[in-house]
Amino acid sequence: MSETIARPAPRPTRNSAFFWEGCRQGVLLGQRCGECGVFRHPPRPMCPECQSLERQEVELSGRATLYSWAKPVHPQLPMFEAGTLVALVELEEGIRMLSNLCEIEESAIEIGMPLEVFFVETADDGAVHQFRPLRDR
Amino acid sequence: MARDRVSNTAIVGIGQTEFSKDSGRSELQLACEAIKAALDDAGLEPADVDGMSTFTIDNNDDVDIVRSMGIDNLRFSSRVGHGGGGSAGPLAHAMAAIDGGLADVVVGYRAMNERSEYRFGQSQMENTGGSPGAGTGFIEWSLPFGSATAAAWTSVQAQRYMHRYGVTNEDFGHVSVQLRKNASTNPNAWFYQKPITLADHQASRWIVEPVFRLLDCTQESDGAVAFVVTSLERARDLRQSPVRILHATQAIPRNFETVTSYYHDDVCSFDAGVACASELYGRTGLGPRDIQVGMLYDHFSIAIYWHLEANGFCKQGEGADFVKDGHIALDGSIPVSPNGGHIGEAYIHGMNNIAEAVRQVRGTAANQVADVEHVLVSAGMSGAILGRV
Numbered sequence: 001m002s003e004t005i006a007r008p009a010p011r012p013t014r015n016s017a018f019f020w021e022g023c024r025q026g027v028l029l030g031q032r033c034g035e036c037g038v039f040r041h042p043p044r045p046m047c048p049e050c051q052s053l054e055r056q057e058v059e060l061s062g063r064a065t066l067y068s069w070a071k072p073v074h075p076q077l078p079m080f081e082a083g084t085l086v087a088l089v090e091l092e093e094g095i096r097m098l099s100n101l102c103e104i105e106e107s108a109i110e111i112g113m114p115l116e117v118f119f120v121e122t123a124d125d126g127a128v129h130q131f132r133p134l135r136d137r
Numbered sequence: 138m139a140r141d142r143v144s145n146t147a148i149v150g151i152g153q154t155e156f157s158k159d160s161g162r163s164e165l166q167l168a169c170e171a172i173k174a175a176l177d178d179a180g181l182e183p184a185d186v187d188g189m190s191t192f193t194i195d196n197n198d199d200v201d202i203v204r205s206m207g208i209d210n211l212r213f214s215s216r217v218g219h220g221g222g223g224s225a226g227p228l229a230h231a232m233a234a235i236d237g238g239l240a241d242v243v244v245g246y247r248a249m250n251e252r253s254e255y256r257f258g259q260s261q262m263e264n265t266g267g268s269p270g271a272g273t274g275f276i277e278w279s280l281p282f283g284s285a286t287a288a289a290w291t292s293v294q295a296q297r298y299m300h301r302y303g304v305t306n307e308d309f310g311h312v313s314v315q316l317r318k319n320a321s322t323n324p325n326a327w328f329y330q331k332p333i334t335l336a337d338h339q340a341s342r343w344i345v346e347p348v349f350r351l352l353d354c355t356q357e358s359d360g361a362v363a364f365v366v367t368s369l370e371r372a373r374d375l376r377q378s379p380v381r382i383l384h385a386t387q388a389i390p391r392n393f394e395t396v397t398s399y400y401h402d403d404v405c406s407f408d409a410g411v412a413c414a415s416e417l418y419g420r421t422g423l424g425p426r427d428i429q430v431g432m433l434y435d436h437f438s439i440a441i442y443w444h445l446e447a448n449g450f451c452k453q454g455e456g457a458d459f460v461k462d463g464h465i466a467l468d469g470s471i472p473v474s475p476n477g478g479h480i481g482e483a484y485i486h487g488m489n490n491i492a493e494a495v496r497q498v499r500g501t502a503a504n505q506v507a508d509v510e511h512v513l514v515s516a517g518m519s520g521a522i523l524g525r526v
């Protein structure tokens with residue numbers, strides 16, 4: 001996928017700013033409760049398990065499996081390439097995250113397939129996480 | 138039925154404008170027309186109204202309606218989030234306000250020019266962060282990935298469901314065909330006399346591959362619908378046979394989101410609908426076999442499966458076969474949206490389905506189901522059971 005498309009920038013809130021700044025730095029950050037250690041996404045200030053306000057921003061492995069996907073085709077958004085695949089991924093740490101599925105032929109898509117993270121720039125100096133098939137290591 | 142646990146309120150009036158693609162007048166005028174029609178239906182005057190409820194995302198302001206209609210004083214006003222998913226919320230608020238003594242006559246309304254003034258089904262082009270209080274925080278996490286329409290947002294959990302249960306887009310066609318068939322004999326429906334075939338469904342263009350085609354999507358409509366609620370006691374003196382609100386409820390289940398329900402444990406389980414069903418059945422002592430008509434919120438064809446499953450008409454994952462076997466037809470075991478629903482009649486954001494529920498209980502619907510005692514309204518994040526007094 002081209003990185004020159006003027007994809008709309010994320011719109012950080014006080015709760016999510018760390019996540020999007022991580023994307024700008026090329027790091028996928030997850031939010032984990034500082035008390036009970038349970039991960040949550042999207043970020044929010046209180047742990048739904050133990051109500052702690054202690055929280056940690058930790059680098060995730062960036063490895064995920066494909067949970068679901070879809071290809072919006074109408075209306076075609078001018079700031080996205082035709083055929084952009086929307087993907088819901090499940091990260092190794094157990095949280096789900098919306099993203100895009102890239103570098104794959106549609107016929108090769110299989111729910112459950114292993115993926116890895118990378119990042120692309122957006123308009124206004126932003127960046128977002130993307131996923132592609134896990135490469136052999 | 139545990140009569141002491143159900144509400145002592147009733148819907149005594151319904152009103153609506155025509156359903157069109159270009160109303161030619163303001164949303165404020167549409168709201169006033171629908172409310173006036175509902176009051177006329179009930180035999181009440183604006184001066185009788187002392188409570189009002191609508192959607193957080195309705196563009197009208199309560200003060201403008203009060204000033205336009207000559208209402209003396211609103212003692213109670215409220216707004217419900219979650220768009221059409223919350224459409225039975227104003228009913229719940231009206232019921233609670235009257236049962237609790239906060240108001241005597243409550244109007245619920247929704248007025249929208251969502252076809253002619255703005256395109257509800259089109260994409261958000263700017264990352265506005267959503268509409269505070271409406272449950273749209275998910276837009277922050279969707280728009281930067283090109284998921285910018287209701288169809289795109291919903292397609293992700295739909296695809297997971299299709300994968301798990303082996304359901305295809307062609308299966309969805311049976312829902313759309315039935316709803317358009319119902320609409321074809323309802324003179325108020327936009328698609329009156331315009332039924333479709335499965336082949337038409339399969340020939341319609343993709344909106345989101347390989348999940349939704351055009352004929353899986355609700356339409357965009359201009360129009361307004363209003364209802365009037367008062368106490369059962371007062372209802373007995375009014376013009377219409379009262380339609381009892383047995384119970385109405387809202388649901389925001391654990392780890393759920395409005396539209397983008399991607400995060401709860403089992404994405405294929407429609408947890409909001411399950412929570413509403415549990416509350417409605419638990420409170421009234423009724424069950425799925427006691428319901429004669431289901432007014433199920435069809436923003437997309439697949440949603441009919443989710444409502445059928447959540448409300449116990451079939452088991453999770455059985456929706457497609459249940460529909461194919463004819464159960465939701467007008468002569469089926471649970472007729473769904475005899476007005477044609479949003480796909481066939483109009484998309485007034487759930488409120489036209491509430492009006493149809495009232496007509497089905499009164500016995501005055503265009504496609505009247507025989508011997509209706511209870512109608513279930515299932516909008517997802519809200520629901521209600523209406524019935525005879």
